[in-house]
Amino acid sequence: MSKDQAKRHILEKNRGQREKEKTNNGFLSKHLKRVYPSSLRKSCSALSLSSLSLTLSQNSNDSSLTDCTIPLDQEISLALRRIAPPERREVPAAAKYVQQQSQEVSCEGLKRCNWITKNSDKTYVQFHDECWGVPVYDDNQLFEVLAMSGMLMDYNWTEILKRKELFREAFAGFDPNTVAKMGEKEIMEIASDKAIMLAESRVRCIVDNAKCIVQASFSNSSCLLEIVKEIGSFSSYTWAYVDYKPMINRYRYPRNVPLRSPKAEAMSRDLLRRGFRFVGPVIVYSFMQAAGMTIDHLVDCFRFGECVSLAERPWRHV
Secondary structure (H helix, E strand, C coil), X not given: CCHHHHHHHHHHHHHHXXXXXXXXXXXXXXXXXXXXXXXXXXXXXXXXXXXXXXXXHHHCCCHHHCCCCCCHHHHHHHHXXXXXXXXXXXXXXXXXXXXXXXXXXXXXXXXXXXXCCCCCCHHHHHHHHHCCCCCCCCXXXXXXXXXXXXXHHCCCHHHHHHCHHHHHHHCHHHCHHHXXXXXXXXXXXXXXXXXXXXXXXXXXXXXXXXXXXXXXXXXXXXXXXXXXXXXCCHHHHHHHHHXXXXXXXXXXXXXXXXCCCHHHHHHHHHHHHCCCCCCCHHHHHHHHHHCXXXXXXXXXXXXXXXXXXXXXXXXXXX
């Protein structure tokens, strides 16, 4: 090779290297304007761009950035990726489901029925944890649960439970014998009590239902014998509809829990025949749930197993 050809070859090689550096600097300048446009206006020289790339590489803990074998365009791309804002990642559906399920677990780590949430009132949570689904056999307590279930037409369980002590005081502990003897004066006093907030019609309904339990009455020329005299107790009457043993349901989802059942419909018809009021099948089924005649806790609720254990005990009145 002649000296002229050798010089020409060296000049062409140097020219190619300068063009490559110019191209890389243009690539870097193009992308950095999106991140630091103000600083690039002050200095767009090859020195400043190279210094920025070098600084990013030195501050990185990733050994791949300092590897001299990596091409310059890849090194710049990695540097831009490190200074760019992090991309927002979409939470997978499975992770959202786990988060939703974890919200249903209380701070004590107890898994409850799905209708008990972190926003549920403490009174309602306590009712779920201690009373709902527990078999009730006492006549006074059963009459109380029936009366409060009838109030669901106007209020929810939380509102009713917060005034439970007021109801007990007004209705003499829900003793059917005492309530059945209440006269007009007592009825009006209870109806006018603003703390209790019970309409006069509701108060009269509770008094009339007590009379159906303990007293004989006449309606449509037919004698309606009081339940206590005919059957022995209000407890014996109500528990007979489930053969004196709670019905254990194994529902997994709230949508599976019914609003009424054939047994609730049968009890409702007979109660209406005996002169009871506000005892439709939906109210009666709520009464059966609260009184533990039917176990409707979801299977993954911590109370399900406890209520099932109580349900398997012998009936007290047998």
